Each structure stands twice: as C-alpha cells, then as structure tokens.
Amino acid sequence: MTNLALFEDDGSENPGKVVRDILLQLFPSQNEKAEGSSDFLRNLDDALLADGELVKAVYNSVINYAARRLIKMAQHKHRKYSGDDSYPGESLDRIRSFLSHNTTIDATFQNKLSILLYTAAKEHRNRSKALKEQIFNRSKELGARCYICGRDLSFDDSAGHLFAQVEHLWPVTMGGSNVESNMKLACRACNNVKASYVDAYDFHFEHFVSQLEEGDASFNKEFNWEFKVASYLKAGCQCAECGKSSDDGELKFLRLNTSDCWHYLNIQPYCHEHYQLFSSIRGGQTE
Ligand SMILES: [Zn+2]
Ligand SMILES: [Zn+2]
Structure with missing residues (x-):
C-alpha cells in the first residue's frame, strides 16, 4: 500500500x-x-x-x-x-x-x-516581480555569488554572463512557489541553462555519458555551459571533497579517474583549495 x-x-x-x-x-x-x-x-x-x-x-x-x-x-x-x-x-x-x-x-x-x-x-x-526586485536590490548592496557555479555576480546589466538574476530553485513552470526560500541569485549563464529544469536529471544524460577523447582539442567546445550546470547540480553545487558550497567561491571541475576521459560520470566540482590540491595530480580543467 x-x-x-x-x-x-x-x-x-x-x-x-x-x-x-x-x-x-x-x-x-x-x-x-x-x-x-x-x-x-x-x-x-x-x-x-x-x-x-x-x-x-x-x-x-x-x-x-x-x-x-x-x-x-x-x-x-x-x-x-x-x-x-x-x-x-x-x-x-x-x-x-x-x-x-x-x-x-x-x-x-x-x-x-x-x-x-x-x-x-x-x-x-502568481507572479512576484516585487519580491524579485527586493532580493536583487538587497544583494546588490551586500554582493553575492551565483549559487550554481560560485562566481562573483555583477549587478550591471552590461556584465553579460555574470549579470545577477533571480532563479527559482523549483521552477515556477514546474509548480514552484514565488516565495523567498524558492529564489536564489544565479549568473545569467547558469540561469539561462537551468531554465525550467529541476535537477541534473533533466539534462540529456545520453550527451553527458558520451565519451570524449582525452586531450581532444575540441574538449573545451564540448564542455559547454549546459554540461557544467548539470554537473554542478549533480553535486548539489558543492565541493565534492569538503562540501563547501558555491557561496564560498567558484567551483571548478576535475576528473575522478585520470585514466578515463571528461565525461559526466567522471567529473566533480571542487572548491578553490581542493582544486589547487588535486589539479596537479589529476590534470585541471582547461579554460
Ligand atoms: Zn553561475
Ligand atoms: Zn573543498
């Protein structure tokens, strides 16, 4: 039952x-x-x-x-x-x-x-433009990071990808509420990609498990923002080693197994400290 x-x-x-x-x-x-x-x-x-x-x-x-x-x-x-x-x-x-x-x-x-x-x-x-503006303006004074990737947000609309936007954790189109606990600031790049997705499972997993050749010159092109946002969400937007969240700074990716390539199941995000610690051994993410 x-x-x-x-x-x-x-x-x-x-x-x-x-x-x-x-x-x-x-x-x-x-x-x-x-x-x-x-x-x-x-x-x-x-x-x-x-x-x-x-x-x-x-x-x-x-x-x-x-x-x-x-x-x-x-x-x-x-x-x-x-x-x-x-x-x-x-x-x-x-x-x-x-x-x-x-x-x-x-x-x-x-x-x-x-x-x-x-x-x-x-x-x-039930839209809530006023609450969105309130969150935006408050954060503008205090400063904020994207809750997904951890990069510093800009409150200047001309900032492009780093411009701060109010994101619904649980999308409104998926029955998410317009309450403050369901709203967080994300950079425009992450917000655009996450859109009406709920979690990492919404992304096209077939794409993520397809193998990429190690050292392939087209890797940077393949490792696009959609892939990154899905990988952040998979890890709960935290460092895979210490659990430090994106609130503390940018999270960068490393492979778990260096003899395997950069596919979805073989990467995790790390805080600055652990990225520094492991990147020399595992071969860091290329920008
Ligand atoms: Zn972001
Ligand atoms: Zn860490």
Missing part, C-alpha cells in the same frame, strides 16, 4: 515537488532489482562502472518528465476553464476527470494529485 503520509505535512510550498514525490512512490525505481537481472540499462551501467548512476539518471529523468507533463496538462486545463476566477473549481474537476479516465491510480491518489496539480497550475499565474 502506498504511503500517504507525505500529504499531511508537505507544507505545500512547492506543489510540483510533491507531484514528483508522488510519482516516485507510485512508480518505484527498479534499481534494486535482484542480482543476475538481464536489464539492459543495468548491464550498460555496469559496463560504464558508474555505480548505478546511469540507471538512476534514466529513472529520475523519466519521473521528471512525467511530472512536467502532468503539471503542463493542469496548467492547460486551468487556463481553459478558470478564466473566470469566480469558478475556481471547474479546472480542478477537469483535472480530476482527466486522471480518472487516463490512469489506473486509485481514487484517493487521484483526488490528492488533482489538488496538487491544480495548486501547481494556479501558482504558475
């Missing part, structure tokens, strides 16, 4: 996040399959010696995709049936009816899920 506890104390700050958690419960990962399984992805994963990371990435990516599709469907129904806010229940009814006709999820879950989807769809319309 599925555990319903999460509905009672979720705080409902990010309905989209709760939707995703429900999907994770409804469709549990097969990652724990019995030994000797002939699962193709598991075998591929073993071949890559990635400790289950590829299977996990594929699974989470599918769950994120499903959550995104459901929230988008709810937004569509909300736009279509709640143009007049005096009838707020109509789009909720439509979502409930969609779920009951198109899924085999039991009735209790259908009700809970439809309310969450409705809330996520409503939240999407």
Whole structure:
C-alpha cells in the first residue's frame, strides 16, 4: 500500500515537488532489482562502472518528465476553464476527470494529485516581480555569488554572463512557489541553462555519458555551459571533497579517474583549495 503520509505535512510550498514525490512512490525505481537481472540499462551501467548512476539518471529523468507533463496538462486545463476566477473549481474537476479516465491510480491518489496539480497550475499565474526586485536590490548592496557555479555576480546589466538574476530553485513552470526560500541569485549563464529544469536529471544524460577523447582539442567546445550546470547540480553545487558550497567561491571541475576521459560520470566540482590540491595530480580543467 502506498504511503500517504507525505500529504499531511508537505507544507505545500512547492506543489510540483510533491507531484514528483508522488510519482516516485507510485512508480518505484527498479534499481534494486535482484542480482543476475538481464536489464539492459543495468548491464550498460555496469559496463560504464558508474555505480548505478546511469540507471538512476534514466529513472529520475523519466519521473521528471512525467511530472512536467502532468503539471503542463493542469496548467492547460486551468487556463481553459478558470478564466473566470469566480469558478475556481471547474479546472480542478477537469483535472480530476482527466486522471480518472487516463490512469489506473486509485481514487484517493487521484483526488490528492488533482489538488496538487491544480495548486501547481494556479501558482504558475502568481507572479512576484516585487519580491524579485527586493532580493536583487538587497544583494546588490551586500554582493553575492551565483549559487550554481560560485562566481562573483555583477549587478550591471552590461556584465553579460555574470549579470545577477533571480532563479527559482523549483521552477515556477514546474509548480514552484514565488516565495523567498524558492529564489536564489544565479549568473545569467547558469540561469539561462537551468531554465525550467529541476535537477541534473533533466539534462540529456545520453550527451553527458558520451565519451570524449582525452586531450581532444575540441574538449573545451564540448564542455559547454549546459554540461557544467548539470554537473554542478549533480553535486548539489558543492565541493565534492569538503562540501563547501558555491557561496564560498567558484567551483571548478576535475576528473575522478585520470585514466578515463571528461565525461559526466567522471567529473566533480571542487572548491578553490581542493582544486589547487588535486589539479596537479589529476590534470585541471582547461579554460
Ligand atoms: Zn553561475
Ligand atoms: Zn573543498
């Protein structure tokens, strides 16, 4: 029986996040399959010696995709049936009816899920320009770093990639709230790439696991910002060695295994101190 506890104390700050958690419960990962399984992805994963990371990435990516599709469907129904806010229940009814006709999820879950989807769809319309400006102006005086890459932010619009922008940790299009705890400052480069992604699993993992030749001259071109942001998010925007966050300074990448190339599963970000310490041994990131 599925555990319903999460509905009672979720705080409902990010309905989209709760939707995703429900999907994770409804469709549990097969990652724990019995030994000797002939699962193709598991075998591929073993071949890559990635400790289950590829299977996990594929699974989470599918769950994120499903959550995104459901929230988008709810937004569509909300736009279509709640143009007049005096009838707020109509789009909720439509979502409930969609779920009951198109899924085999039991009735209790259908009700809970439809309310969450409705809330996520409503939240999407609830913009908060004033709060964004407040965060921007406060940080302008104090100074700030990008929460993803850790570079110093500029508050001058002509600064290009380093210009500070208010980023939603849980994207508004994915049911994220316009509350301060869901907003952080990121550089324009990271913000543009992260956009409506939730976490590292949203990036195209096939691209990241494709092998790059060590010492390949095209490496810098391949190691583009999308690849970097996904790699930062994979590590929780922290130094892989000491856990120091991007708040303390820029994070740079190193390979875990120097005999392997710069692919997604073989790199981690490091703080300045650990980058200095390990880069002579492991061969630092080329700029
Ligand atoms: Zn950044
Ligand atoms: Zn460190």
